[in-house]
Amino acid sequence: MLDKGRPMAPAEAYGAIVAADLYTFNTDDPVSVVRAQIRRRCLGLDFPSALATKCFRATNDGRYTLIDHARVVPDQEAPERDDVRSTLAQMLALQHEHEREVRTRVLEALKNLEPSAFERFAGRLLTAYGFEQVVVTRPMRDGGIDGHGQLRIGLTTVSVAFQCKRYRDKPIGPDAVESFRGRTSGRHEQGYYFTTSRFTREAIDAQRRPGAVPIVLFDGERIVDIMFEKAFGVGFRNLRIPELNIDLVLEE
Template identity: 40%
Template sequence: MGKRYTILGAVKKVLSLGDCMSITEIYAKIVENSLYEFHAQDPLSVLRVELRRHSKGIDFPTASSKKYFLYNESLRKFCLLREGKTQTDKEKKEQTSLCAVRELHHEFVESFRHKILQQLKTLNPYEFEKFCKNLLDAYGFANLSVTQQSKDGGIDGFGKLKIGLAYMNVAFQCKRWNIGSVGRKEIDAFRGAIQGEYEQGIFFTTSSFTKEAMSCSIKHGAVPIILIDGKMIVDFMIEKQFGIEHENLPIYINALDQVLS
């Protein structure tokens, strides 16, 4: 019995002779030369996954960054990637096209998130309070109300959140700020306004929170205050498709080798 290899090592050994081979041909050579012992019920599928993960020109989310093979689409065969081999312009274009699409998508999403946040900052205080109420409603809060501006007592709204068989009384505060960060002073004041009547507080802001505010949001023996800044608000909107519509644009990746091997 010859030397045993890992799956990748066995494939490299088979392809080192310089010939391009299909998956079935590679598998046959590995078994013939006892290079690797497959214990899977479907060894060809295992081999196919490893080849595709490590092949240039085949890109998908779980693909490896380490590439050892080239896939020839016209021949539907795999070859060993030679060190120092210069890629053709076509190969370079195919390799980078999917990366370019992903980068453009990332840039679009970041720009979209920024625009949504800027739009939230243009709402007047009452509109922002109503927006936060409706966002909480999308997350399953019940009996939500926005308090009257003249009688809010430091509380912009309140409602209930079902926890198991019981309901938790929750109050929320909303600060539509364009500049500056919400500090500990605002958090302490809000906690003082809800202490004894509510089991939890939620503090919304289109801005951000200082480190001091974040460090005091959860304190032993005090009502916990959940802090939600502008970026988190946009995250929640995207997660719940709240005030946002989306369109699925498919990205196709060549997988012809999977059905022709």
């Protein structure tokens, strides 16, 4: 822009960068990269990833020009931009705090379920994750296995059994993992162990043994992670956060 002595659109700026061999772009859409970097340093455009140091300003025709190096941003503009960034930072902090609180409440709700309800929950969670033919076995007739299903992996189908322990604080040790593996061996190819509490280090180490059925462990926090990932038993609201993008509308 300084060499040309005129404003430039992102596509023009990209062409000038390539022509001068100033940078090599390893991306399928280099113009978008140039546009994003210009906007981060553009006066009047404030969003979470915008930089405090501004080098450009948008023109009325959708292009960008360099700021006169002798120009000083008026004091009344800087506090306004700081207020915008501060407000966004506060909103993000509140969102993170709210999510932590909801995660705690979700885990507490799981711990308050009846054992049979937790078994049904685990079966439906597996279904939400893509498992097929999931069945929760009847109490006292499950042979130590709370349910089973199938997981399709490519052209093959893997038979999976699952075990559920709804505990408040009691940790699951390696003996419980090995016992579940023993009941699974010869009947299923994988085992999934769900608990609302946690697994000891020894239990985690016992997940896999050479030649034995692998057991996948899901503690309370990991279960909550899956619930958030799949929006399973957790609802979300979209909060619109507006930002100024007139320059993108005018860009040619």
